[in-house]
Amino acid sequence: MASNGEQKPDPETDRYNYSRTALARLVLSSELQELADRAIAEVPTANDSWSQPGERVSAVLELVQQAQEALTRAVIYERTRHTSWELIGEALGGITRQSAEQRYREALQEWKDAQQEPYYEPVGPGGIRGSRLHPAAMEPTATGRRLDAWTHQHVTSRPTTYADEHPVTGHLPSLSTAEEMVQVLDAIQYAQAHDAGPTFRAAMHERKAALLDRIATEDGKPEAAVQAQESRMLAARLREEAASG
Numbered sequence: 001m002a003s004n005g006e007q008k009p010d011p012e013t014d015r016y017n018y019s020r021t022a023l024a025r026l027v028l029s030s031e032l033q034e035l036a037d038r039a040i041a042e043v044p045t046a047n048d049s050w051s052q053p054g055e056r057v058s059a060v061l062e063l064v065q066q067a068q069e070a071l072t073r074a075v076i077y078e079r080t081r082h083t084s085w086e087l088i089g090e091a092l093g094g095i096t097r098q099s100a101e102q103r104y105r106e107a108l109q110e111w112k113d114a115q116q117e118p119y120y121e122p123v124g125p126g127g128i129r130g131s132r133l134h135p136a137a138m139e140p141t142a143t144g145r146r147l148d149a150w151t152h153q154h155v156t157s158r159p160t161t162y163a164d165e166h167p168v169t170g171h172l173p174s175l176s177t178a179e180e181m182v183q184v185l186d187a188i189q190y191a192q193a194h195d196a197g198p199t200f201r202a203a204m205h206e207r208k209a210a211l212l213d214r215i216a217t218e219d220g221k222p223e224a225a226v227q228a229q230e231s232r233m234l235a236a237r238l239r240e241e242a243a244s245g
Contacts, residue, residue: 009141013203015133016183020115022172023137024077029147029168030136031070036154039063075104076111081173116190144169177214184208202238205231 015023042059078088089100118133136143147168155167164170184207191201212228215221 009139010203011139012200013207014139014141015118015137016180016187016204016207017175018140019173019175019179020183021077021080022175023115023140024073024080024111025172026140026143026147026168027134027136028070028073028077030134030143031066031073033147033150035063035066035070038066072104072107075100076108079104079108116186117194144172177211177218181208181211181215184211198238198242202235202242205235205238209235 009017018026042056042063048056075088078091085097085101088104089095089097092100092103095103114133114137118131118138119129120132122129131138144166148166148170151167184204187204188201188208190196191204209228209231212224212231216224216228
């Protein structure tokens, strides 16, 4: 539940308030935070006397595997920033561009596909849709608040970070009008292809209308204002459809 009177964001639409680069960074930060927590948990020795032989090796192996996941997320983030495969290959220890791209091509494509289709198809009649998109990207506002609080609690060795009210969310890449419009149009296309409910479709058309109004004002394009009105009328019909049941 949102605190301080703040309305909890809709998990179906929250991600459209963020650039895809910002979403990728939140996912990376979330993976690093989880990795750090799990690593910290392995520092105490109090339970060593009754741990099973090899248990510490297994625990650290899991950390290595999670670090590999964080590395994959770092590569995805760098690619959303348009970092070249050549530079990524150098950062990975001097491997070639082709090797770097081949190693992470599948993960990068899955990230892009999940942006378009955030759920897996349900299995069997009445099946539940599993989330395909990383939880941090699915609910970025809640994730950002959690990571800001975690950073204040744990990153105390850097005074500038500790004094920053929003050490994670305050420095995410901003969402441009053009990028937001691309995301909204992608969402509308996805909604049409997957017969999404009228409430979600209405929200997307309302967002599209607001963006078109902004374009009409900022870029001096009166035709965008006409398109905005059309989107607003469509959203109103969808709201009526949702209300009627």
